Amino acid sequence: MPGKFVSKKIFKVTVICFLAIGLIIFNPHNLFSGLRNFFMIVTLPAQKVFSSSAIKMASFGEAVTSIGKIRKENKYLIEENLRLRAEGAKFGEAVAENEMLRNQLNILPKDKFEIESANVIGRDIYNNNDWILIDRGESSGIKKGMPVIVSEGVLIGRVEEVFPSSAKVIFISNPLMNTNVETLETGAVGLAKGNYGLGIIMDLVLQTDSLKVGDKVMTSDISQNIPRGLFIGEIKEVSPVRNDLFQKAIISSPVDFLKLRFVFIIKNS
Amino acid sequence: MKKFLLRLSIVLLIIFLQLSFLNLALRADYVANLSILLVIAWIVTSGFEKTFKWIIFLGFLNDIFFADKIGPNILFFSFFAYLVSFISKRFIIERRFSGFLLVAVFIVIGSYLGNIFDIMFEGSFSLENISFSMGHYFASWQRVIYGNILAGIYFYFIYFFVNGVEKYISRFEDRLKITL
Numbered sequence: 106m107p108g109k110f111v112s113k114k115i116f117k118v119t120v121i122c123f124l125a126i127g128l129i130i131f132n133p134h135n136l137f138s139g140l141r142n143f144f145m146i147v148t149l150p151a152q153k154v155f156s157s158s159a160i161k162m163a164s165f166g167e168a169v170t171s172i173g174k175i176r177k178e179n180k181y182l183i184e185e186n187l188r189l190r191a192e193g194a195k196f197g198e199a200v201a202e203n204e205m206l207r208n209q210l211n212i213l214p215k216d217k218f219e220i221e222s223a224n225v226i227g228r229d230i231y232n233n234n235d236w237i238l239i240d241r242g243e244s245s246g247i248k249k250g251m252p253v254i255v256s257e258g259v260l261i262g263r264v265e266e267v268f269p270s271s272a273k274v275i276f277i278s279n280p281l282m283n284t285n286v287e288t289l290e291t292g293a294v295g296l297a298k299g300n301y302g303l304g305i306i307m308d309l310v311l312q313t314d315s316l317k318v319g320d321k322v323m324t325s326d327i328s329q330n331i332p333r334g335l336f337i338g339e340i341k342e343v344s345p346v347r348n349d350l351f352q353k354a355i356i357s358s359p360v361d362f363l364k365l366r367f368v369f370i371i372k373n374s
Numbered sequence: 375m376k377k378f379l380l381r382l383s384i385v386l387l388i389i390f391l392q393l394s395f396l397n398l399a400l401r402a403d404y405v406a407n408l409s410i411l412l413v414i415a416w417i418v419t420s421g422f423e424k425t426f427k428w429i430i431f432l433g434f435l436n437d438i439f440f441a442d443k444i445g446p447n448i449l450f451f452s453f454f455a456y457l458v459s460f461i462s463k464r465f466i467i468e469r470r471f472s473g474f475l476l477v478a479v480f481i482v483i484g485s486y487l488g489n490i491f492d493i494m495f496e497g498s499f500s501l502e503n504i505s506f507s508m509g510h511y512f513a514s515w516q517r518v519i520y521g522n523i524l525a526g527i528y529f530y531f532i533y534f535f536v537n538g539v540e541k542y543i544s545r546f547e548d549r550l551k552i553t554l
Contacts, residue, residue, distance in 0.1 A: 227397070
């Protein structure tokens with residue numbers, strides 16, 4: 106009798122597993138896209154309630170944990186301020202360069218592009234910094250492939266899937282996203298791509314091009330649907346492979362993907 | 375109908391807590407997968423037979439909300455539910471210490487398998503990528519330890535909640551039988 110019970114269980118699991126494998130292999134996306142849209146629409150109010158509570162809780166937690174640090178930080182900041190004021194004079198040149206870079210960055214969005222703001226209402230289950238869910242979708246004119254930035258003009262990803270009132274945005278650290286980039290300082294061109302939540306890699310850079318730690322990486326004009334000049338990050342590490350045709354670098358993004366609350370979608374890029 | 379609605383509410387609550395609450399409220403790099411914990415809690419409290427169809431539904435909703443394709447989470451949850459049921463039948467889960475240990479083992483195995491399935495079925499599938507990503511995942515001891523401790527804490531909340539609901543369902547069914 107127990108033997109019979111176990112085989113019945115195995116039979117059930119095997120049938121379901123085969124069905125699931127069939128679904129994965131044949132991947133009838135259209136068959137389920139309607140269903141996915143339906144679930145996304147029906148559950149959007151609940152998602153908004155949960156996400157706003159989560160944000161309030163996170164802000165409250167931050168405020169509580171920061172109280173103890175404030176006095177310590179204040180003392181440190183007063184000393185730091187004095188030191189920086191003394192050092193400020195030395196960095197006139199760097200300030201001018203920084204100003205130039207800022208100007209280049211400010212060419213970007215706000216006046217040039219049609220931007221739609223969106224709240225983050227969901228996040229990747231495994232927290233690999235791979236994707237988020239936002240509360241703007243087809244009804245707000247969002248389309249697949251539109252670039253997504255944060256307010257400072259930093260590219261964080263692109264719209265991957267659009268639902269009637271929400272959309273899935275994959276981050277630049279997602280392996281599905283490849284972006285043509287160039288460095289601001291030397292003009293070295295390459296391809297920025299994600300590496301399973303491990304960060305952003307600048308790949309396919311010719312050995313003849315120069316890459317330095319600290320170089321600023323921007324989108325280049327040959328990026329499909331992504332406008333030129335969006336900031337991606339700075340080079341953190343260069344790993345030239347001498348025998349290889351190309352060199353690689355690791356890009357460090359200024360954005361903390363885990364802290365994102367609002368994003369902007371460029372609609373007319 | 376009441377039984378159906380109660381179990382449906384549990385599934386939806388877990389999905390929303392995961393998608394729009396936990397992953398947003400906690401900014402740490404190690405957030406537990408509540409659905410895996412629910413599968414363990416269900417198998418431990420109500421057994422495989424009673425909950426299997428709900429576990430498939432949970433997998434389906436996970437695919438709808440979290441995955442690109444439909445199927446990976448159904449496959450994973452079915453397999454994992456069987457594994458939990460198979461192992462827990464061979465050990466005495468009611469005993470306090472062995473039960474605790476066994477649940478901890480299930481949580482650790484579930485988290486690892488979940489990550490392996492996620493890497494296998496999302497994005498570009500290649501052995502090089504899988505071995506590289508898994509190496510990175512296991513190399514981060516903080517992620518492994520804190521992630522599993524956190525999952526253990528969540529599990530006991532889920533367990534007591536699910537246990538309460540399942541006991542209520544049993545009482546409700548018994549009352550119905552007596553009335554009939």
